Amino acid sequence: MKHILITGAGGFVGRQVLKALKGKGHRVTAVLRPGQQLPAGYEADAAVVTPDLFSEDEAWWRERLGGIDCVIHSAWYVEPGKYLDNPRNLDCVAGSIALAKAAVAAGAGHFIGIGTCMEYRLPGDRLAVDSPLEPATLYAAAKLALYHMLGHFLPGTATTFSWCRLFYLYGEGEYAARLVPYVRAQLEKGETVKLSAGTQLRDYLDVAEAGRQIATVVETGQTGAINICSGKAVTIRALVESIADEYGRRDLLEFGTAAIHPSDPAAVVGIPNLIRPGG
Structure with missing residues (x-):
């Protein structure tokens, strides 16, 4: 079994990934805000606490990633009605790069980022991972930029890279x-x-199934872009x-x-x- 750190562990998607990983017997460390509690029925083995994970630098993360086998980066700025073109997306990119660099320095063997179907050129009724990419919002552009940067950086290290593109999710905590x-x-x-x-x-998918699919990537080690969808x-x-x-x-x-x-x-x-x- 592996020791996995999840950012956004209390969020809509992150909590389902946490649940799926715990069901497989993995040890999980959740990244939480001060005073934040995981929803009832969701438990982590340990917690890393920060008021703003995107403001933490590489050195801060490196101290907290010792012994971590895999990082699942589920957190992002997603305030309803505000996130699509908010400059906060740029902070998320910078903070995510610091986390990825720290994961490499700390010896984490796998980094899983969470992307969005909005990275693709839309509309599209058969979107494969090699379909054209053309984001229409700052949010999607920021996700895609991070995918490209980590896709060039991580393959030159001992840390493998997976990018899970989420489609339309529904379910608990929505x-x-x-x-x-x-x-x-x-x-x-x-x-x-x-x-x-x-x-x-x-393309609708229950968020619990999305969590199970992302947890499967930990198990298989599948790299590159992965569509988390029903098809x-x-x-x-x-x-x-x-x-x-x-x-x-x-x-x-x-x-x-x-x-x-x-x-x-x-x-x-x-x-x-x-x-x-x-x-």
Whole structure:
């Protein structure tokens, strides 16, 4: 078993990676903010505490990475409604590079970064890891820049590099204003759900499964870009109708009452390339 450090361990994705790794018997150190507690049901073996992990320099990280076999860098600035074009993304890049350099210096054998499907040129209904890359926001550009920098830096070291590109995730711990929790909240209250036409194609994956897929990368050591996705195309309308059917309330769905945002791509669907253990 390995000793793994996870940044963003209490976050939407990080907590699921933590859970999957603990289920496999790994020792996990969580990076947390002062006073932050992991959600109930999630436990780490140890914690590293910092008010702002992106402000810590290489020397600070090097002191805390002794004995770590793998770093999973799940943290990023993702404040809802603000993160896509926020300059804070630049700080995340700089802080992530300091962490990666420290991982190399400390002898960590594997560095796993978390990217986004928004690094690709969109729309796209068959996005493979070799599809054209063309980010449309500062957030996606910053992620892609980090991928390129680490992709050139880490292969020249003893630390292998993996980059997990997340597609559309839903599930436990999701921000309440996002599509799935919004739909469920409205249906549970018996209130109308106002939606766009719902024609956009998406690749949806439960965040718990995404956590398991990322944990699998620790096990296999797969390097390079990896699409963390289902590979299945579904319209937003079909997804919402399937949720409404759980409540028997399709009558509460109002499609076409909200406009599709001009920047919302018509299709974002991935082609999985995750290597499974023994595969």
